[in-house]
Amino acid sequence: MSIARNSEKPARPVGVGVVISGNEAIARGAYEAGISVIAGYPGTPSTEIIENAVKYHDLYAEWAPNEKVALEVAAGASFRGARAMATMKHVGLNVAADPLMTVSYTGVNGGLIVVVADDPGMWSSQNEQDSRHYARLAKIPVLEPADSQEAKDFVGLGVTLSEAFDTPVLLRTTTRIAHSRSLVHWGDRQIPPEKALERKIEKYVMVPAHARRRHPLVEERLGKLSELANQVILEVPVSRTGGLTTGEKDLAGAIGRRLLGLNRLEWGDLEMGFITSGVTYQHLREVFPTATVLKLGMTYPLPARTLRELAHMVKDLYVVEELDPFLETEIRALGIKVAGGEIWPRVGELTPDLVAASLAAFESSGEMASLPGKGDKNPRKMDSLPTATPVLPPEKPVSSRAAPFKEEAWFSREEASFKEEAPLRPPVLCPGCPHRGVFYNLKRSKSLVSGDIGCYTLGALPPLSAMHFQISMGASLGMAQGLAKAGGGEDGEKVVAVIGDSTFLHSGVTGLMDIVYNQGNVTVLILDNRITAMTGHQHNPGTGRNARGEPAPEVDLVKLVEALGVERVRVVDPYDLEATGQALREAGQEDGPSVIIARRNCVLLDRSSWSPLVVDAEKCTGCRLCLGLGCPALTSSGKKVTIDPGLCTGCTLCQQVCRFDAIGEPGGAR
Amino acid sequence: MDRINDIIIAGVGGQGVILAGTILTRAFLTAGFDVKQAEIHGMAQRGGSVESFVRRGEKVHSPLVRRGGVDAILALETSESLRWLDYLRPGGLVVASRETIVPVTVTQGISRYPQAIAEEIGRRTDRLLFADTLSLARQAGNAKAANVVLLGLFARNLELERSLWEETIARCVPERAREVNQRAFALGWEHFD
Structure with a gap:
C-alpha cells in the first residue's frame, strides 16, 4: 500500500529518516x-498532534470542545471497533478523568490510546502535575517514549497492548519529547x-x-500486564558480549527475551x-555513558521480577x-532498596547538568551512607566492575540541587554570573492585541x-495587573460566583x-449557568477573538471552521448566553476604549448577571491591515500615560515616547489614551 | 576549524528562531549526523525570549545542551546573545545580530537593556561576529529574512558545503520566499569575505 495515498504529507519513502x-x-x-478516529x-x-493528524486524510481528526468530550469521542469510536486516540495536555486529563476511570472498566473494542503531555518546568502551564498517577488510579498501562522514534512506535505498541489486554493505554510525553525533534524512520500504514x-x-x-463484574477483570489485567513487562530487551555492549560472566549469562537467559520491546535493560x-x-x-545516558540502565518504556505496571533481579x-x-517519585514509590513497595528522591529535585525539569550535579553533590555531602539500602544491601551475586563516573560539565557545574534551567518565574532570574545580562523578556500581550483595551479599562475601574x-x-502582569484569580480552564465563572x-x-x-x-465553550458555559441560576452579582466578559x-x-x-479549516456551524455566543437566561448582553469592540469602559460601567451598576462580549479578531489572524502609527515628537510631553498600556x-x-514601526499594528489604543494629540498616522494625517 | 556540535539559537518571539533551528537541523541530518533539536513553544511566543537548541554528533542522546558545553550561540537580537552566555564553552563562537528589541520590562523600569554587550561576551570568548542582519535582510528583499542572514554568517564557520545549505533552505521555506531567503543566506555567507 502507498503511504501517501489521499495524504497531503510529502511522500517519503518508507524507512527513510526524517x-x-x-x-x-x-x-x-x-x-x-x-x-482512524x-x-x-x-x-x-x-x-x-491533531494539527499533524489532519494532514492524513485516511484519519478522521477533530478539535473537541474539551478533553472530556475528546476522550468520549475516542471511546465511542473504539466501542464501534475502530482504533482511536484522544490527545490533551496534563491538566486536560483532569477534565477527561471521569470517562477515563470507567473506560478502564469497559475496556475497548478497537485499540484506544489516550495521549497526555506533561509540562515539567511549567513552560506553558499552571501546574506541573505528574500524570503517571492516573495510570495507577485508572489501573491502566502507561507508556513513556524517550524520543520521536519511540513516540511513533509506542502508538503502535500501545494499540497492540490495548487490543490484547482490553484496556485503554495512556501514552505520556513531556515537553522535551513533544517539542524536541529527532530522527524517525517512517513505516507503512497497517489496515487493522x-x-x-x-x-x-x-x-x-x-x-x-455490570461494573462489579468488570472490576475483577481490571485487577487481573494489571497482573498480566506486569508479567508481560518482564519481557525486556537486553542490550549488551559489543565490547563485552564475549566476556559475560556466568551469572550475567543466566540473567540474560532469564530476562533477555526480545518480545514486546517496551522495556530495555542496557548492560554496563x-x-x-x-x-x-x-x-x-x-539525560542519564549523556552523563553516565557506561552505566547499567533499565529503561522503562512502560512505567505502569512495573516488571517486578526484572526489578528484583536487577537489584541483585x-x-x-x-x-x-x-x-x-512515581517509579521509586512503586519499586520500594516491592521491597527493593533504591535511592532517588533524596538526590534529584522533585520540582521543575531535569537536565543532563542536574542529573550529574545532583548526584555529585549528594555523594560529596556524605549523605550517601544514610541511603536506604546502604549497609543493608540488596544481596549481590556478581563481582563489581569499575564505577560509572558521571561526565560533569567542563566548568561551572550547577551547585544547587534546585538550580533552575533558566528563569524560575516571569520576573525573577537566578543570580547572574556576568556583569551585563539579557533584559527580562517575559511573554506579553502582542502589539495590537484586542485584550489590551479590556484590561486597561479593568485596571482603571479597579475591578475585582x-x-x-x-x-x-x-493581563495579570504589570503594567496592567488587572486579574486577581486564575486557576484552571473555565474556572473564572464559578470563582466569580463564589467571590460575589x-x-x-x-x-x-x-x-x-x-x-x-x-475557554468559555470548553467549560465556562456551566459556570455562567450557575451565575444565572443562582443570580450572582457578576459581570462576565467574554473575550471573543x-x-x-x-x-x-x-x-x-465558535469560529465557523473545523480542525481541517473547512466551514462548520458556528456557535452564536449572544444567543447561547441569552438561552441560559442572561437578560443583559452587550457586544463591544475592545479597540474602542470609551465604549468598552462605558459597557463595563453600566454593567457594574446593574444588579445580577451581565454579559459583555468583547469581539475583535486576534490581531495575528490578519496582518494585511496593519498600519503603524507615529509619535509627533513636538506634541509628546513625555507624560508616559500611553506606556500604561x-x-x-x-x-x-x-x-x-517612540513607536516601533516594525511592531505597531495601528490598533489606535495609544492614540485614544494620549491627551496631547501626539499620536497619529504617519505623514501628519492628524 | 574546531567542530561545532552544540548550538543555541536565541531571539525574540516572531524573529524566526524556530525556522533557523529547523534549517540547521535538516542540514546536519543531510550531512549524515544524528541530530536533536529542542525548543519551547506556547507562552514564549508572546513577545518573550525564544530559544532553540540544536545538537549533532554520531549519536546524540539528550536534546538539552549543557552549561559550559555549547560550541556556538546565534543571537537574532543583540541582548539575547547574553541570555545563554554561561552555557557557552570558553572560546566558543558567538554570531549576533545588531537588531535590538527593547522589552516592555525596560520601558517600565523593571529591567535594563545591557550596554557593554560585546565586552561582556569578550570575557567568555574572542570569537564574536556582529552584523546588521536587518539591513542585509532588507537588501535581500525582506526584513523577515534576518534569521537566514545570520544563518549564512554562522554557516561560513562550519565545514559543510555551501550548496548543502542552499538546498536545505530551499526545502525549508515556502516557494514564494525561496529567492529572498537564498539572497539573504548569500549576503550572510559573504559578509566577512
Whole structure:
C-alpha cells in the first residue's frame, strides 16, 4: 500500500529518516497503527498532534470542545471497533478523568490510546502535575517514549497492548519529547482487521451490576500486564558480549527475551544501576555513558521480577525520574532498596547538568551512607566492575540541587554570573492585541477580576495587573460566583469574570449557568477573538471552521448566553476604549448577571491591515500615560515616547489614551 | 576549524528562531549526523525570549545542551546573545545580530537593556561576529529574512558545503520566499569575505 495515498504529507519513502517532533511522530504513529478516529483539545505541549493528524486524510481528526468530550469521542469510536486516540495536555486529563476511570472498566473494542503531555518546568502551564498517577488510579498501562522514534512506535505498541489486554493505554510525553525533534524512520500504514459492531450491554453499560463484574477483570489485567513487562530487551555492549560472566549469562537467559520491546535493560558497569524513563533516560545516558540502565518504556505496571533481579545484580540502584517519585514509590513497595528522591529535585525539569550535579553533590555531602539500602544491601551475586563516573560539565557545574534551567518565574532570574545580562523578556500581550483595551479599562475601574486560561492571563502582569484569580480552564465563572456571594469587591462592588471564547465553550458555559441560576452579582466578559489563540490559532466551535479549516456551524455566543437566561448582553469592540469602559460601567451598576462580549479578531489572524502609527515628537510631553498600556511597540527614548514601526499594528489604543494629540498616522494625517 | 556540535539559537518571539533551528537541523541530518533539536513553544511566543537548541554528533542522546558545553550561540537580537552566555564553552563562537528589541520590562523600569554587550561576551570568548542582519535582510528583499542572514554568517564557520545549505533552505521555506531567503543566506555567507 502507498503511504501517501489521499495524504497531503510529502511522500517519503518508507524507512527513510526524517527529523520530526514527538507530536508529529505521534500523529504519524496513529496513521501507521491504523488509527482512524482522533479527537483532542489544544493545550501546550500536545497541540501539534491533531494539527499533524489532519494532514492524513485516511484519519478522521477533530478539535473537541474539551478533553472530556475528546476522550468520549475516542471511546465511542473504539466501542464501534475502530482504533482511536484522544490527545490533551496534563491538566486536560483532569477534565477527561471521569470517562477515563470507567473506560478502564469497559475496556475497548478497537485499540484506544489516550495521549497526555506533561509540562515539567511549567513552560506553558499552571501546574506541573505528574500524570503517571492516573495510570495507577485508572489501573491502566502507561507508556513513556524517550524520543520521536519511540513516540511513533509506542502508538503502535500501545494499540497492540490495548487490543490484547482490553484496556485503554495512556501514552505520556513531556515537553522535551513533544517539542524536541529527532530522527524517525517512517513505516507503512497497517489496515487493522475489521471489527464487527458489538452490542454487549454488560460490557459497555456500567451500571453497578455490570461494573462489579468488570472490576475483577481490571485487577487481573494489571497482573498480566506486569508479567508481560518482564519481557525486556537486553542490550549488551559489543565490547563485552564475549566476556559475560556466568551469572550475567543466566540473567540474560532469564530476562533477555526480545518480545514486546517496551522495556530495555542496557548492560554496563555493575557498580551503579539506574532505572529511568522518558527524556530523563537521554539525560542519564549523556552523563553516565557506561552505566547499567533499565529503561522503562512502560512505567505502569512495573516488571517486578526484572526489578528484583536487577537489584541483585548491581551494587547501588538509583531511580532517576522527573517530577514525582512515581517509579521509586512503586519499586520500594516491592521491597527493593533504591535511592532517588533524596538526590534529584522533585520540582521543575531535569537536565543532563542536574542529573550529574545532583548526584555529585549528594555523594560529596556524605549523605550517601544514610541511603536506604546502604549497609543493608540488596544481596549481590556478581563481582563489581569499575564505577560509572558521571561526565560533569567542563566548568561551572550547577551547585544547587534546585538550580533552575533558566528563569524560575516571569520576573525573577537566578543570580547572574556576568556583569551585563539579557533584559527580562517575559511573554506579553502582542502589539495590537484586542485584550489590551479590556484590561486597561479593568485596571482603571479597579475591578475585582476573576480570570481564566489563555493569552489574556497575561493581563495579570504589570503594567496592567488587572486579574486577581486564575486557576484552571473555565474556572473564572464559578470563582466569580463564589467571590460575589462572599461579598464581592472591597466595597461590595460587582465582580468581573474574564474568559476567552474557546475557554468559555470548553467549560465556562456551566459556570455562567450557575451565575444565572443562582443570580450572582457578576459581570462576565467574554473575550471573543474568534480563535484559540494561546496555543497557536486552533479552530473551535465558535469560529465557523473545523480542525481541517473547512466551514462548520458556528456557535452564536449572544444567543447561547441569552438561552441560559442572561437578560443583559452587550457586544463591544475592545479597540474602542470609551465604549468598552462605558459597557463595563453600566454593567457594574446593574444588579445580577451581565454579559459583555468583547469581539475583535486576534490581531495575528490578519496582518494585511496593519498600519503603524507615529509619535509627533513636538506634541509628546513625555507624560508616559500611553506606556500604561504595556504595549511592546511603545518605548521611551529619553523624555519622549517612540513607536516601533516594525511592531505597531495601528490598533489606535495609544492614540485614544494620549491627551496631547501626539499620536497619529504617519505623514501628519492628524 | 574546531567542530561545532552544540548550538543555541536565541531571539525574540516572531524573529524566526524556530525556522533557523529547523534549517540547521535538516542540514546536519543531510550531512549524515544524528541530530536533536529542542525548543519551547506556547507562552514564549508572546513577545518573550525564544530559544532553540540544536545538537549533532554520531549519536546524540539528550536534546538539552549543557552549561559550559555549547560550541556556538546565534543571537537574532543583540541582548539575547547574553541570555545563554554561561552555557557557552570558553572560546566558543558567538554570531549576533545588531537588531535590538527593547522589552516592555525596560520601558517600565523593571529591567535594563545591557550596554557593554560585546565586552561582556569578550570575557567568555574572542570569537564574536556582529552584523546588521536587518539591513542585509532588507537588501535581500525582506526584513523577515534576518534569521537566514545570520544563518549564512554562522554557516561560513562550519565545514559543510555551501550548496548543502542552499538546498536545505530551499526545502525549508515556502516557494514564494525561496529567492529572498537564498539572497539573504548569500549576503550572510559573504559578509566577512
